[in-house]
Amino acid sequence: MTQPIAQALSARLRDMILAGEFRGGQHLREVQLAQMFGASRTPVRLALAANEKDGLLAYSPNRGYVVRPFDPGDIAGAFEMRALIEGLAARKAAERGLSDEALRRIAEAIDTVARVLATDEALDDGAREAWRTHNAVFHRTIIESADNRFIAPTLQTVQRIPSVYPPVLASYDPALLRKYNDHHRGIRDCIVARQGVRAEFLMREHVTVAGEDIRASLHPAPELAGAAE
Amino acid sequence: MTQPIAQALSARLRDMILAGEFRGGQHLREVQLAQMFGASRTPVRLALAANEKDGLLAYSPNRGYVVRPFDPGDIAGAFEMRALIEGLAARKAAERGLSDEALRRIAEAIDTVARVLATDEALDDGAREAWRTHNAVFHRTIIESADNRFIAPTLQTVQRIPSVYPPVLASYDPALLRKYNDHHRGIRDCIVARQGVRAEFLMREHVTVAGEDIRASLHPAPELAGAAE
DNA sequence: TAAGGTGGGATTGCATGCAAACGGACCGAC
DNA sequence: GTCGGTCCGTTTGCATGCAATCCCACCTTA
Incomplete structure (x- = not known):
């Protein structure tokens, strides 16, 4: 996927999304996730991009990522x-x-x-x-x-x-x-x-x-x- | 996909791969791509990760990305x-x-x-x-x-x-x-x-x-x- | 000569700093 | 009272620096 720490963060983030720990449409902030995971923004950003590629997040330029709602x-x-x-x-x-x-x-x-x-x-x-x-x-x-x-x-x-x-x-x-x-x-x-x-x-x-x-x-x-x- | 510049780089890189400008198995170095694109390593790294998610590159931790061969x-x-x-x-x-x-x-x-x-x-x-x-x-x-x-x-x-x-x-x-x-x-x-x-x-x-x-x-x-x- | 170890150059991985863009609140004008 | 504009805090986007890892060549030793 990406690099060691980023890879782990990507999986953790994915599992949290799949487990429903965020509500649909919720805006995921880089710094917030970074301190939640005890890492810096760089690997968090990669994890967000990876989950966006998997269809779990939606991205808007300069506005970041929101969790995609499913019906x-x-x-x-x-x-x-x-x-x-x-x-x-x-x-x-x-x-x-x-x-x-x-x-x-x-x-x-x-x-x-x-x-x-x-x-x-x-x-x-x-x-x-x-x-x-x-x-x-x-x-x-x-x-x-x-x-x-x-x-x-x-x-x-x-x-x-x-x-x-x-x-x-x-x-x-x-x-x-x-x-x-x-x-x-x-x-x-x-x-x-x-x-x-x-x-x-x-x-x-x-x-x-x-x-x-x-x-x-x-x-x-x-x-x-x-x-x- | 990711962010404005990184998004553009990702598309450019993808088109280069699809056009066959790299040979299968070739190691893509971050700095080399960065100066080729006139950007820094950060967006290049995102572009590499995106193309890996699309199945065009293969990743190994601490070793980077190689273009995936197709038969x-x-x-x-x-x-x-x-x-x-x-x-x-x-x-x-x-x-x-x-x-x-x-x-x-x-x-x-x-x-x-x-x-x-x-x-x-x-x-x-x-x-x-x-x-x-x-x-x-x-x-x-x-x-x-x-x-x-x-x-x-x-x-x-x-x-x-x-x-x-x-x-x-x-x-x-x-x-x-x-x-x-x-x-x-x-x-x-x-x-x-x-x-x-x-x-x-x-x-x-x-x-x-x-x-x-x-x-x-x-x-x-x-x-x-x-x-x- | 072949096998194993070691050192250095090169490359990736992550953290952080700074600039740009966004969004919302406040203010003013009509 | 409502609409439009401007300013400021917040967040994202990118560049860069430093540490860790890897690869390869060279050297040592049996």
Whole structure:
């Protein structure tokens, strides 16, 4: 990204924005952030520029940076992009085939999640952490198997959205997570069978459904929250 | 992006990279760029960081920035992404419908290109410029009609690739450009008819074909350059 | 001769100072 | 009372200085 300290500040600032510690439209002052982080204005300025490039801040010349507001339409748009691009990754992975190592990691991720979800009770913190980790392994492995250098960075930018990002992610309803793990199995089977088109559309559907679930859990009135798309 | 001077430097640096004025892997030194641009190191540093975020430079702590090499596989990957995302834009535009203004601009773009291509002779500079402009209007209008804030920035990053970017674009073969304009007509008709799926796949096909043509024109041996995908 | 260590030049990383631009408050005029 | 203008505090934008790191060549030693 940039340089050692600036890089760390950029990540810290990003996490604060994603965690919702600033309100939308808020003006971020360099000196204020600098003393908050115990650094000088120079690395802070780089961190601001980096987060602006990531779409989290808006810049005006001579006026500085404000945090960009996000609305439900943006969340829907982000999941549209995610579905499309992860679908591409699944298709490419199927066309190219998975390495033994990739296949092993995917199998392990699916199996571990299945074990964690064997109960119907609410998940404790450890179980939630395990789910997050292995869910991420599944997706990341497919993305890395897709042989397209543009996929990973693009996905990162559309996934880093305030109010919908991994640490805040899901309601952790075991029924939902089991459904997702079934999706994962289906996608894995299609990739192994080298059925690229099926893998693409199953992945697209998987991401779309997950997005609708998340948006439903965010809406105050959860009746048909996702169906309006 | 960043601040006034730094912003200008960032664009100048980007254009130099895209124009191929540095070789892949070349180390860009801050002081050298600073005196080349007649500025100090501070805005140069910001310009370097911005271009790194755009994927044109690679950064290593305490070692600075090197220009990232691109190979034919990267070009193919970029067109894969472009086809997918512009397809999404076409589908969304069809689903939402075009404004009268957007429809007018698209019609004008298609008609103007048709007039420019009425001859079979090689295009002069003015004709090439006209084609570039109106081709861009067609694509941009659809992208702006898609109502997804992530589409435009993502497309920009996958289109800004050394050796394949608008000013260097096409061989300007009138037969090819007429083919593209026919594609545009078909896409326009689908969008107007609110046939989102057809619009999506026609756009995807259009971009894919254009990418194969470009890659064929770059390859030394142009036999089946695009068919290997 | 080859391997390892060491010193110096060059380059990046960060802090700070100064100039320019912005924004808001106060004041005056109509 | 409202509109327009001017002044001043605040903030950003850029230049520069200094410390830390790195790279490379040279030297030492086995």
